[in-house]
Amino acid sequence: MKDRKLLNIELGRITPEEYVHGRSETGIVLVLDNIRSAHNVGSAFRTGDAFGVDKIWLGGICPVPPSPDLHKVALGAEESVPSEHVEDVVALVKKLQADGYTVAAVEQTVHSVKLDRFRREPGRKYALVFGNEVSGVEQEVVDAADFSLEIPQQGTKHSLNVSVSVGVVLWGLIGQTVDG
Numbered sequence: 001m002k003d004r005k006l007l008n009i010e011l012g013r014i015t016p017e018e019y020v021h022g023r024s025e026t027g028i029v030l031v032l033d034n035i036r037s038a039h040n041v042g043s044a045f046r047t048g049d050a051f052g053v054d055k056i057w058l059g060g061i062c063p064v065p066p067s068p069d070l071h072k073v074a075l076g077a078e079e080s081v082p083s084e085h086v087e088d089v090v091a092l093v094k095k096l097q098a099d100g101y102t103v104a105a106v107e108q109t110v111h112s113v114k115l116d117r118f119r120r121e122p123g124r125k126y127a128l129v130f131g132n133e134v135s136g137v138e139q140e141v142v143d144a145a146d147f148s149l150e151i152p153q154q155g156t157k158h159s160l161n162v163s164v165s166v167g168v169v170l171w172g173l174i175g176q177t178v179d180g
Contacts, residue, residue: 016080019049026052026174027125029101033089033141034060034132035162042073043163044130049077051170056081057127059089093129093144101127105145106169107137108158112150115172128169130162 014023030053035041041063048056063070064085065078086092093103102124120126129145131137142148151160151168160168 016076019052019080020082023052025054027123028053028170028174029055029057029096029125029127030166031057031089031092031096031103031127031129032059032062032162033129033137034135035062035130037133038063038067038069039073040133040161040163042067042070042078044166045070045074045077045081045083047163047167047170048081049074051174053081053170056083057089057092058083058085059092060087089129089138089141090144093127093141096127097146099125101125102147103127103129103145104147104149105129105131105137105142106151106165107131107142107148108150109142109148112148114150114152115169116152118149118172120173126173128166128173130166130169133162 028051030044030048032041032044035044041058045056058064062085065071065074065083070078096103104126106128128149129137129141131141137145149169151165151172153160
C-alpha cells in the first residue's frame with residue numbers, strides 16, 4: 001500500500017475565528033516567563049495552536065505580537081491563539097490560582113513531578129509556566145506555583161530548548177487526546 005501526503009484542504013483546519021469561538025476549551029494556558037527569543041515565542045504559539053491551548057500569557061521581556069520574527073515561526077498562530085502581556089509573572093500566577101487554575105512550573109526542582117508520572121485530573125484547569133532560555137523559570141515563580149513538572153531526560157545536558165519543552169509537555173498532558 002502506497003502512502004500519500006494529505007493536501008492542506010484535506011486537513012480539516014479550523015479558522016482563527018473558530019479557534020477562539022467555536023471549539024471546546026482544553027483548560028490549558030501557557031505562561032512564558034521572560035523568554036527572550038521571538039523564535040521561541042513564535043514556536044510556542046504554533047505548538048499551542050496545534051494542541052488547542054486556551055491562551056498564552058507573555059511575561060516580562062517576552063516579545064509580543066505583532067512581531068515579524070515571532071510571525072516567521074508562528075505562521076499566523078499568533079492570530080488564532082489569544083495572548084496577553086504581563087510584567088509581573090508572580091502576580092499572574094496568583095491571579096490564575098484565584099481563577100481556579102493549578103499552576104505548574106516546568107522546571108527541575110527538588111520536588112518536581114516527572115511528566116511521565118503525572119496524571120492530569122479531568123475538569124481541572126492548568127497553567128504551565130515555561131522559563132527563560134538560560135535561567136529557566138524564576139525562583140519566585142517556582143515558589144508561587146502549585147508544583148513543578150519535570151521532563152525526564154537521560155543525556156548529559158539535562159535541558160531542552162524551551163520551544164521543544166512546550167511541545168513535549170503539551171503532548172504529555174493533552175496530545176494523546178487530540179483527534180486523529
